[in-house]
Amino acid sequence: MTRYRNGGLFLTLCLIWGTTFVAISAGLLHFPPVLLAAFRYDLAAVLLLAYVYHTETAWRPRGRNEWAEVAVGAVFLIAAYHAFLFTGQQYTTAATAAIVVSLTPILSAGFSRVFVPEYSLTPIGVGGLLLGVAGVVVIARPDPANLLSSDVVATGLIFCAASAMALGSVLSRRIESSLPTLTMQAWAMLGGAILMHAVSASIGEPIDVSAWTHPEAIGSLAFLVIVSSVLGFFLYFTLLENLGPVELNMVSYVAPAIAAVVGWLYLGDEIYLSTVFGFVLIAVGFVLTKRRFIARELSTLKTEQTAD
Template sequence: MTRYRNLALFLTLATLWGSAFVAISAGLSHIPPVLFAALRYDIAGVLMFGYAVYAVDHWRPRGQAEWTQVAVGAVLLIAAYHAFLFVGQQHTTAAAAAILVSLSPVLSSGFARLLVPSDALSPVGVVGVFVGLLGVAVIVQPDPSNLLTTDAVAKGFVFCATAAFALGSVLTRRLDASLPIETMEAWSMLGGALVMHLVSLALGEPLEPAAWTAPEAIGALAYLSLGASAVGFLIYFDLLDRLGAVEINMVSYVAPVVTAVVGWLYLRETVDTATLAGFGLIAVGFLLVKRRAIRQEFGHVRSRSSSD
């Protein structure tokens, strides 16, 4: 029964996070990108803060290490990731964005190799990182004679978002802080929202009054804040305890499938052959980088299954 529950929650999380890319594309028709991302985390941050106060005793950061972890999370995991992602999604499909974001676990291993010598990748792991990056090149399809096409620049922004998230993941794990993940996420969301509001003001992003009455804009903001962020992260916390980091990373490879289906149904977006090929390369890169952890995890799953 526990296995079925975990599978149901895993598929629910993949659906919430996969369809979130479609909600972003829908909302961008009405709200400027950085402001849209900031508003999302105004709401999600308050909800997550309330949950942290309820769920853990250690709901406020203490000391330099914990505040540094929150600062890194706010700037990289929330602000940089979402600002680049929302800007990039203005001119690329939701499915392409979701697939590029699925590179994050591969890039995380690459950053860990550079920043933490003890986490050095094996030669096969290094090959996996390069295979993943090749997948990005296949998706972006850069034209050497004109590298600044709108589509290439948009996908470049999404790649920057993925890199920011991967770097932030490595740095927050390496900081010597005992902050519960619920607390770190809550304060990072609130801090990241503040940073994005400041960036939005610096960019002079306008907000048309009609956006507040457009059902699509309100629905997209509500879905991203309540569904993908609040409910999604609660499921994520639960599965992280039950499955571990390796299995939960597989959400990154199921979510793009959801994105492609929902994007086709709602936005009439299609996925071209190059995007599918790039996704395949990124998935292969993940398997090469994480092969040992995956093998160990499946061994644990078999052990648990035989003991049930």
């Protein structure tokens, strides 16, 4: 029964986070990118902080390490990731953004090799990392005569978003902290939102008051706050405890398919053959990079099924 429950939660999370990329594209029709990301986490942080205050004993960070963990989360996992992602997604499709973001677990392996001395990346793992990067290049389809085309720049910005997420994940694991994950996430959301408001103000993003009366604008923001951020993170951390990080990483490889279908139905996004091929390269790169962990998870699953 637990296996079916986890399967249902996994598919629900895939649906939510796949549709999130479409909600971002819809919201970007009405809000400037960094400001939209900041608004998303203003509201999500308030909701999550209220929940943490009433449910967690350690509802706020204490000590240098706990604040350091929050700072890493705010800068890399929230502010840098979303500022790059939302800005890049102005010029590309939801499916393309989801596919490039799926490179994150592969980049995490690369950063781990640099920042975690005991982590070793074998030649096959290096090949997987290079294959994943090659997939991004295929998706970008760079024209040597015009390397600053909107498609290439957009893909590059989203690649920066995936890199920020991967680096933040690795750096946060290096910090010894007993802060509950939800508490860290709530305070990181708040700090990240403040940083993004500062960036938005510094680059002079315009605020269109009429957006607040447009049903699509309000609907996309509500989805990003309530469904994607709050509900999505609750499902993520529940599944992280039940399934483990390797199996949960597969969300990144189901979400692009959902983003492609929903983007096509709602926004009329086109899906190019090069995008599909790039996704295949990234997926194969993930398997090569994480092959040991995947084999271990499959062995554990087989043992559990035998015991049942």
